[in-house]
Amino acid sequence: MIDLKFLREDPEAVRASQRARGEDAGLVDTLLQADTERRSAVASADNLRAEHKALGRRIGKASPEDRAELLDGAAKLAQRVKDAEADESAANDRMQQAHRAISNIVHPDVPVGGEADFAVLETVGEPRSIENPKDHLELGESLGLLDMERGAKVSGARFYFLTGYGALLQLGLLQLAIQKAVAAGFTPMIPPVLVRPEIMSGTGFLGAHAAEVYHLADDDLYLVGTSEVPIAGYHSGEILDLSAGPRRYAGWSSCFRREAGSYGKDTRGIIRVHQFDKVEMFSYCRPDEATAEHNRLLGWEKDMLSAIEVPYRIIDVASGDLGSSAVRKFDCEAWIPTQQTYRELTSTSNCTTFQARRLGIRYRDENGKPQMAATLNGTLATTRWIVALLENHQQADGSVRVPAALVPFVGTELLTPNN
Incomplete structure (x- = not known):
């Protein structure tokens, strides 16, 4: 797989490599989109996990009269975490598939053609x-x-x-x-x-x-x-x-x-x-x-x-x-x-x-x-x-x-x- 850092910094170089190989340059944009979606999904899941963890600490310190409401909120948040983790996993799968579809970057001295x-x-x-x-x-x-x-x-x-x-x-x-x-x-x-x-x-x-x-x-x-x-x-x-x-x-x-x-x-x-x-x-x-x-x-x-x-x-x-x-x-x-x-x-x-x-x-x-x-x-x-x-x-x-x-x-x- 190619270096994602290089892809983000110079996507046109990757497109040019794909064209030189006679392969689909549009796969580069598919990968960039998948990368953006994956990072968004990871950030969303991380934020919800942090929120759920913080709520757990609050529940441990809550008074008996407040705990029932907090537990109900924690259950709903746990479901959101579960959904976010499913989205994160799906985004990772799409990212992996898109990443593996891109061939290595052709050396600049390689002759172009068939x-x-x-x-x-x-x-x-x-x-x-x-x-x-x-x-x-x-x-x-x-x-x-x-x-x-x-x-x-x-x-x-x-x-x-x-x-x-x-x-x-x-x-x-x-x-x-x-x-x-x-x-x-x-x-x-x-x-x-x-x-x-x-x-x-x-x-x-x-x-x-x-x-x-x-x-x-x-x-x-x-x-x-x-x-x-x-x-x-x-x-x-x-x-x-x-x-x-x-x-x-x-x-x-x-x-x-x-x-x-x-x-x-x-x-x-x-x-x-x-x-x-x-x-x-x-x-x-x-x-x-x-x-x-x-x-x-x-x-x-x-x-x-x-x-x-x-x-x-x-x-x-x-x-x-x-x-x-x-x-x-x-x-x-x-x-x-x-x-x-x-x-x-x-x-x-x-x-x-x-x-x-x-x-x-x-x-x-x-x-x-x-x-x-x-x-x-x-x-x-x-x-x-x-x-x-x-x-x-x-x-x-x-x-x-x-x-x-x-x-x-x-x-x-x-x-x-x-x-």
């Missing part, structure tokens, strides 16, 4: 010239790394088996990511992949993208699409000690996405699937440290991409393509030879205090006063990386070179059909 309006910040590496390149699915099947047919037989469309060296490639990628994260000071974590509604909602995933989330209705639990969700909830309702700097976690988990609305897109292979594994960085820090921390997360992503030796670019995602929690997001996109374009492998988002405000995550400032923390996240490796790895390192004879950083995990320098 999915195609990103800004390229950096391009790293030159794509190889590959004559008649094979796509990752053809390579994966010929090398015995990937079985989509049996994945569909067992679980349906967009499921798959990683087999043999394919499984070792994924495990190697994730293990390398965890090792790099630990070396950078992250605490490794294997979190739950089922979370309660308040945790899923608190991270902002039950808004515009709720259709992407799997829900187990009988248990009222949600399957996570990223370990960002359980790690964000890990410190919900807590006050953190951030005096020594950001607190960082690296979560290794399976992730689940319904891919609602993506039918017909990327149906071939493992670019867009319902289940995949991922190592996700997550950081809690002071708000004034968030921008620098965002750049650090991006730096660790770049280091991982360099380790698998693929050409990539970094884009500043446009305002209309941001998730509701993020003020700014950088994507790292790898070159895919068969598509002759760059495709997203990682992203890192600065969510400022938006998630922490929903989840009640605070820290103490230099005066010992609790303040809202900032949260950030970034992908360090995921199943989709295998797509870029296979296509960029394919050889003319149909084999695939294994990047040096992964050889210790995979156990071979070259994947061939004989493997």
